[in-house]
Amino acid sequence: MPAPASTNTMDIGSITLLIRTHLWAQILLAMVLGLSTGLLLSPHGAALLTDNTSALAADWLALPGAVFLNLIQMMVIPLVLSSIVLGLCSSGDSGYLKQVGMRILPYFVTTTTIAVSIGIVLTLTLRPGDHIDASLVQHASAAASRMSDPQLMPSLSLPERIAQLIPTNINQAMVTKDMLQIVIYAIILGVAITALPLTMTAPLTALLQSVQEVSLKVVGWAMMLAPYAVFGLLAELAIRLGPDAILGMSAYVGVVLLGLLLLLSVYLLMVAVLAHRSPQWFLRQVRQVQLLAFSTSSSAAVMPLSMKTAQDSLQVSPGIARFVVPLGATVNMDGTALYQVVAALFLTQVYGIELSQGQILMLTITTVGASIGSPSTPGVGIVILATILHGIGVPAQGIALLIGVDRLLDMCRTAINVSGDLTACLIMERWLGHRLSPQPPASADAQTSAS
Numbered sequence: 433m434p435a436p437a438s439t440n441t442m443d444i445g446s447i448t449l450l451i452r453t454h455l456w457a458q459i460l461l462a463m464v465l466g467l468s469t470g471l472l473l474s475p476h477g478a479a480l481l482t483d484n485t486s487a488l489a490a491d492w493l494a495l496p497g498a499v500f501l502n503l504i505q506m507m508v509i510p511l512v513l514s515s516i517v518l519g520l521c522s523s524g525d526s527g528y529l530k531q532v533g534m535r536i537l538p539y540f541v542t543t544t545t546i547a548v549s550i551g552i553v554l555t556l557t558l559r560p561g562d563h564i565d566a567s568l569v570q571h572a573s574a575a576a577s578r579m580s581d582p583q584l585m586p587s588l589s590l591p592e593r594i595a596q597l598i599p600t601n602i603n604q605a606m607v608t609k610d611m612l613q614i615v616i617y618a619i620i621l622g623v624a625i626t627a628l629p630l631t632m633t634a635p636l637t638a639l640l641q642s643v644q645e646v647s648l649k650v651v652g653w654a655m656m657l658a659p660y661a662v663f664g665l666l667a668e669l670a671i672r673l674g675p676d677a678i679l680g681m682s683a684y685v686g687v688v689l690l691g692l693l694l695l696l697s698v699y700l701l702m703v704a705v706l707a708h709r710s711p712q713w714f715l716r717q718v719r720q721v722q723l724l725a726f727s728t729s730s731s732a733a734v735m736p737l738s739m740k741t742a743q744d745s746l747q748v749s750p751g752i753a754r755f756v757v758p759l760g761a762t763v764n765m766d767g768t769a770l771y772q773v774v775a776a777l778f779l780t781q782v783y784g785i786e787l788s789q790g791q792i793l794m795l796t797i798t799t800v801g802a803s804i805g806s807p808s809t810p811g812v813g814i815v816i817l818a819t820i821l822h823g824i825g826v827p828a829q830g831i832a833l834l835i836g837v838d839r840l841l842d843m844c845r846t847a848i849n850v851s852g853d854l855t856a857c858l859i860m861e862r863w864l865g866h867r868l869s870p871q872p873p874a875s876a877d878a879q880t881s882a883s
Contacts, residue, residue: 470670520622561781
């Protein structure tokens with residue numbers, strides 16, 4: 433009998449050591465505990481607390497998550513600016529920059545189009561809107577009468593949208609958190625620095641390296657809160673949502689999740705065929721990033737961890753990682769694009785709106801365009817979706833029908849978004865990594881130590 437007891441003690445010790453030394457294990461444990469606690473306290477679950485008390489408990493449980501996200505988002509803009517500029521400068525070759533741009537932008541557009549196509553095929557084939565309970569539509573109509581009009585993106589012509597990509601006032605872009613304008617500004621700044629002699633740009637490059645190191649240090653402090661943030665955010669989600677809302681929309685949720693799984697399979701196929709790496713190896717390396725993205729619903733929150741994972745675990749060149757990850761967090765929203773087109777077509781089925789092939793084609797183009805440059809923060813998908821629904825004539829109450837399960841799907845699509853960014857890093861490394869100039873060791877060391 434002593435032998436089994438000894439083995440059991442060793443297993444428990446191994447699990448404890450795993451949780452203490454691996455962030456992904458801490459996050460996974462926090463997810464399980466958070467969901468369990470939320471369902472116990474939720475009035476829609478075990479109902480250990482009353483409605484008012486559970487709402488108050490949800491607010492306090494979510495506090496570590498709010499502090500964590502605010503700390504991360506506080507450093508997103510300086511981190512994106514410095515990372516993109518330093519990533520471009522690390523090549524030291526304007527010809528290389530042209531090669532990167534000619535590959536990465538068409539790559540992002542192609543993968544987003546694939547994601548939208550998967551969503552369209554699944555929704556038109558499985559037709560989840562035909563299985564919706566009529567009582568849910570009535571409930572959504574009542575909720576919509578109490579809601580303000582959904583926020584819409586401004587209606588601009590294509591030339592106006594292209595012109596607005598160039599920020600006339602970078603300070604205003606930072607205040608409004610227009611990440612696409614900030615990325616464009618950083619790219620222009622990085623290309624300009626590369627085109628000038630090193631003696632003239634060395635002070636600015638050194639300053640940007642310091643900005644990046646300081647940003648990563650603050651992010652490192654924030655990451656210490658990650659497990660507590662995950663616990664609180666998921667507990668709040670379970671308290672407020674409960675299992676009933678998810679079950680009522682199970683057909684819609686199932687189609688979105690199936691689409692995201694198919695999109696992840698496409699990424700794994702690309703890893704195998706284009707990057708010549710094992711899909712199983714890739715999933716092992718990125719699981720920590722996926723779990724954090726799933727828990728926080730924010731690509732921006734995991735951007736520093738994504739860059740560190742790309743360099744340390746996936747062995748991607750620092751120049752590629754620092755350029756592709758921040759750019760991908762802004763323009764490579766494949767999971768979000770898939771979710772938006774499924775939601776739009778689902779609601780057309782619910783309300784009996786038939787779309788022609790031309791309208792579906794325009795919906796595809798609109799979704800691809802709207803997903804590019806959308807802020808990498810929780811809940812932004814609803815704002816973009818409101819604009820898409822407005823364009824195809826879906827009633828405003830459609831938003832209220834989806835809002836109950838949006839947070840859960842936001843978590844899932846964010847995990848796919850960051851997986852797409854890391855897939856892009858691997859593929860760009862395969863195509864262009866050998867053409868990079870050696871990275872200055874001081875900057876690389878600072879990157880690693882700060883993370």
